[in-house]
Amino acid sequence: MNIPFSKDTVDGVLKRLDIADPSKATIRQMARIAEELETESGQPFIHLEIGSPGLPAQAVGVAAQKKALDAGVANKYPNIMGIQPLKESASRFIKAFVGIDVAPESCISTVGSMMGTFASFMMCCRVNPKKDTVLFINPGFSVQPLQVKILRYKVCDFDVYNYRGAKLKEKMEEILKGGNIAAIVYSNPNNPSWVCLTDEELSYIGELATKYDAIVMEDLAYLGMDFRKDLSHPFEAPYQPTVARYTDNYMLMLSSSKIFSYAGERQAVVAISDKLFHRHYDTLAEEFGIGEFGNAFVYVILYALSSGVSHSGQYALSAMYDAACDGTLDFVTETSEYARRTKIMKEIFVRNGFHIVYDKDLDENVSDGFFFTIGRKGYTGDALVAELLRYGISAISLSTTGSRQEGIRACSSVMTDAQFPVLDERLALFNSNN
Amino acid sequence: MNIPFSKDTVDGVLKRLDIADPSKATIRQMARIAEELETESGQPFIHLEIGSPGLPAQAVGVAAQKKALDAGVANKYPNIMGIQPLKESASRFIKAFVGIDVAPESCISTVGSMMGTFASFMMCCRVNPKKDTVLFINPGFSVQPLQVKILRYKVCDFDVYNYRGAKLKEKMEEILKGGNIAAIVYSNPNNPSWVCLTDEELSYIGELATKYDAIVMEDLAYLGMDFRKDLSHPFEAPYQPTVARYTDNYMLMLSSSKIFSYAGERQAVVAISDKLFHRHYDTLAEEFGIGEFGNAFVYVILYALSSGVSHSGQYALSAMYDAACDGTLDFVTETSEYARRTKIMKEIFVRNGFHIVYDKDLDENVSDGFFFTIGRKGYTGDALVAELLRYGISAISLSTTGSRQEGIRACSSVMTDAQFPVLDERLALFNSNN
Numbered sequence: 001m002n003i004p005f006s007k008d009t010v011d012g013v014l015k016r017l018d019i020a021d022p023s024k025a026t027i028r029q030m031a032r033i034a035e036e037l038e039t040e041s042g043q044p045f046i047h048l049e050i051g052s053p054g055l056p057a058q059a060v061g062v063a064a065q066k067k068a069l070d071a072g073v074a075n076k077y078p079n080i081m082g083i084q085p086l087k088e089s090a091s092r093f094i095k096a097f098v099g100i101d102v103a104p105e106s107c108i109s110t111v112g113s114m115m116g117t118f119a120s121f122m123m124c125c126r127v128n129p130k131k132d133t134v135l136f137i138n139p140g141f142s143v144q145p146l147q148v149k150i151l152r153y154k155v156c157d158f159d160v161y162n163y164r165g166a167k168l169k170e171k172m173e174e175i176l177k178g179g180n181i182a183a184i185v186y187s188n189p190n191n192p193s194w195v196c197l198t199d200e201e202l203s204y205i206g207e208l209a210t211k212y213d214a215i216v217m218e219d220l221a222y223l224g225m226d227f228r229k230d231l232s233h234p235f236e237a238p239y240q241p242t243v244a245r246y247t248d249n250y251m252l253m254l255s256s257s258k259i260f261s262y263a264g265e266r267q268a269v270v271a272i273s274d275k276l277f278h279r280h281y282d283t284l285a286e287e288f289g290i291g292e293f294g295n296a297f298v299y300v301i302l303y304a305l306s307s308g309v310s311h312s313g314q315y316a317l318s319a320m321y322d323a324a325c326d327g328t329l330d331f332v333t334e335t336s337e338y339a340r341r342t343k344i345m346k347e348i349f350v351r352n353g354f355h356i357v358y359d360k361d362l363d364e365n366v367s368d369g370f371f372f373t374i375g376r377k378g379y380t381g382d383a384l385v386a387e388l389l390r391y392g393i394s395a396i397s398l399s400t401t402g403s404r405q406e407g408i409r410a411c412s413s414v415m416t417d418a419q420f421p422v423l424d425e426r427l428a429l430f431n432s433n434n
Numbered sequence: 435m436n437i438p439f440s441k442d443t444v445d446g447v448l449k450r451l452d453i454a455d456p457s458k459a460t461i462r463q464m465a466r467i468a469e470e471l472e473t474e475s476g477q478p479f480i481h482l483e484i485g486s487p488g489l490p491a492q493a494v495g496v497a498a499q500k501k502a503l504d505a506g507v508a509n510k511y512p513n514i515m516g517i518q519p520l521k522e523s524a525s526r527f528i529k530a531f532v533g534i535d536v537a538p539e540s541c542i543s544t545v546g547s548m549m550g551t552f553a554s555f556m557m558c559c560r561v562n563p564k565k566d567t568v569l570f571i572n573p574g575f576s577v578q579p580l581q582v583k584i585l586r587y588k589v590c591d592f593d594v595y596n597y598r599g600a601k602l603k604e605k606m607e608e609i610l611k612g613g614n615i616a617a618i619v620y621s622n623p624n625n626p627s628w629v630c631l632t633d634e635e636l637s638y639i640g641e642l643a644t645k646y647d648a649i650v651m652e653d654l655a656y657l658g659m660d661f662r663k664d665l666s667h668p669f670e671a672p673y674q675p676t677v678a679r680y681t682d683n684y685m686l687m688l689s690s691s692k693i694f695s696y697a698g699e700r701q702a703v704v705a706i707s708d709k710l711f712h713r714h715y716d717t718l719a720e721e722f723g724i725g726e727f728g729n730a731f732v733y734v735i736l737y738a739l740s741s742g743v744s745h746s747g748q749y750a751l752s753a754m755y756d757a758a759c760d761g762t763l764d765f766v767t768e769t770s771e772y773a774r775r776t777k778i779m780k781e782i783f784v785r786n787g788f789h790i791v792y793d794k795d796l797d798e799n800v801s802d803g804f805f806f807t808i809g810r811k812g813y814t815g816d817a818l819v820a821e822l823l824r825y826g827i828s829a830i831s832l833s834t835t836g837s838r839q840e841g842i843r844a845c846s847s848v849m850t851d852a853q854f855p856v857l858d859e860r861l862a863l864f865n866s867n868n
């Protein structure tokens with residue numbers, strides 16, 4: 001069997017799209033390359049680059065949103081703090097699945113976690129003029145460092161691969177000692193590696209954040225999706241691990257995009273620790289006349305960014321939180337569909353001579369989940385992305401995620417069962433050619 | 435008849451809310467003061483401070499949004515550029531009611547005009563390192579200079595009251611000569627004064643923007659609401675006046691909040707002139723790897739701010755634009771309800787010894803509309819706000835809008851016909867006491 005796409009065909013598409021190097025392509029550009037090759041050849045691609053929900057939006061959310069529209073919310077500016085029902089259900093949801101207490105007041109509605117992190121960077125880098133740098137525990141979501149860059153704050157980072165357990169503490173303290181770190185950012189489970197920081201590691205991060213007065217921005221976009229444990233029972237341990245158990249300096253980013261497959265309506269909540277919410281900063285009082293962290297976040301930053309979040313969509317999110325807490329919407333079991341697909345895909349990759357790059361949480365195998373990482377001996381991640389394109393498989397290089405490891409990020413979200421044999425066939429061909 | 439609220443009562447509420455001076459209160463704080471006084475006394479206030487839609491959301495929008503939710507858009511990230519149907523209907527709407535050509539590509543979806551202006555400030559102040567200052571033709575919407583302040587760019591402004599006609603040209607050129615102006619901002623019709631710049635004045639602004647390479651951000655939140663002319667017929671003159679006829683350096687802010695009473699869903703479009711959209715800036719290419727103004731605006735700034743706009747809401751806005759273009763949704767005639775109320779209210783104020791502050795567009799009386807301005811001999815605007823509180827009337831001082839005139843901003847949007855006699859009675863009492 002021939003390689004499905006000739007070098008000339010791929011090069012022609014890259015040239016037409018003005019993309020010099022596919023390994024430097026953004027997710028969006030990679031999707032475009034794959035689409036062009038599909039159109040040109042009539043052969044469908046295996047899309048591993050896309051991180052969109054592959055499940056329908058939760059029906060309880062859609063119903064609540066339509067009901068709110070019928071009730072006439074579309075002409076009313078939403079409360080910038082978030083509508084009260086959402087604030088209350090968010091607080092309840094956090095108690096039910098994260099196992100911590102955050103008051104409704106401190107649960108703030110944002111236009112997706114994208115706005116959540118953008119606005120949080122603006123706050124964290126503004127409260128203390130000496131702290132102008134954001135520390136990323138990488139790998140991560142590439143748009144977050146872009147946000148920091150746009151805001152012209154500074155970035156520093158390291159790859160967590162070599163710094164697990166006690167080494168993480170050492171590495172972080174070495175950096176935090178500099179006194180310039182305003183915020184510490186990571187996702188847990190991790191996009192792209194699906195590494196899940198352990199409670200021991202989270203305790204180091206929390207304690208150091210307190211010691212050096214940095215704010216932890218914990219991205220919980222994939223809350224509950226460490227499927228090695230059963231995190232599906234509201235108000236029952238085990239809970240989603242969180243740094244919030246170890247420090248008061250935290251902001252949790254709770255996106256609805258993946259847990260409720262509600263990406264389209266741009267709904268999220270930022271949960272600020274009650275203590276941080278009410279903390280007074282002279283710098284904020286001086287600049288904006290509002291000294292409290294939480295109030296400045298809402299009435300200055302979020303007000304100025306969008307003057308609130310889709311009113312009907314907030315009712316959707318509130319209803320989904322409530323259904324999850326009531327046990328009528330089991331989002332953990334529903335999203336475990338991604339893990340089922342990932343398990344099959346990993347097996348296909350490994351059987352054809354590939355390996356999992358981020359394979360362990362200390363001595364335990366990482367969970368199957370939404371994303372996973374794949375490497376191939378003899379290939380850099382960049383070279384692997386380019387070569388897989390010829391086999392009709394699109395992915396992004398780990399080098400675009402702040403990782404120092406060689407490999408690709410793959411996502412199982414849009415894979416169908418019918419595509420598994422196709423993936424297997426293409427990887428077998430790759431294997432026989434390598 | 436006694437003054438409805440004693441000085442002690444008002445002072446007590448102000449103290450409780452920690453507001454030293456009601457004339458410095460934000461719109462939101464003023465609403466809060468009024469609510470507290472209502473609760474304490476059981477007497478309803480006349481709310482002139484609120485600028486929310488007083489009409490229901492356009493039904494065609496609500497229906498389209500619900501249909502989109504039924505079709506399953508809630509799980510799909512919206513295109514960051516804006517969904518294609520919205521881009522096309524926005525372009526058509528601009529042709530129909532503004533009478534100019536902007537390609538669908540250059541019509542960009544934003545989370546309300548609030549995000550539209552925030553993102554535009556970030557662009558305008560970034561393309562040329564020498565241009566770091568935003569020029570406001572005041573009075574205006576107070577959150578826009580706040581946005582500039584948050585972004586740490588510079589602000590300069592003047593009050594248009596003394597600079598109409600040829601004087602406007604002179605004044606602007608004096609400022610633009612400095613070479614530091616990145617953007618020129620005003621709303622037309624004007625919030626709060628309902629001044630409408632004439633075509634002559636807009637031509638000065640446009641020509642100077644071209645001459646000194648500044649970008650005009652024209653806020654058309656109240657598009658079509660100069661009710662002295664009939665702007666209600668799609669694709670027929672007269673059209674909404676615009677600077678776009680006089681320069682290629684423009685970004686039009688098209689909010690759906692007031693024209694379609696759709697404030698709750700945070701839907702707007704920024705229409706960039708096609709020439710500016712495609713203009714290449716080395717500064718952008720260097721910083722972000724994307725040199726074209728329009729693409730950097732979308733793929734860097736808007737992507738990083740919220741990763742798009744409520745997917746279902748975009749279908750609502752698209753449907754409303756189309757209905758307006760088809761002549762089945764006459765938003766101009768519907769919003770003229772605000773002008774009807776304003777006409778009655780102005781008459782009541784004037785009959786009781788008050789006057790209109792911004793009264794003329796050159797030699798013509800300003801239109802009745804959504805907002806109007808009121809002064810009283812012997813009172814500063816700040817003092818008038820404080821005194822009217824005691825008569826159960828809440829408004830904001832013109833001093834908070836960048837105006838140098840003495841008076842208040844009043845809005846007719848939430849007034850009911852039943853409240854007119856109450857307003858009359860309270861103002862008569864004020865008049866007899868002054």
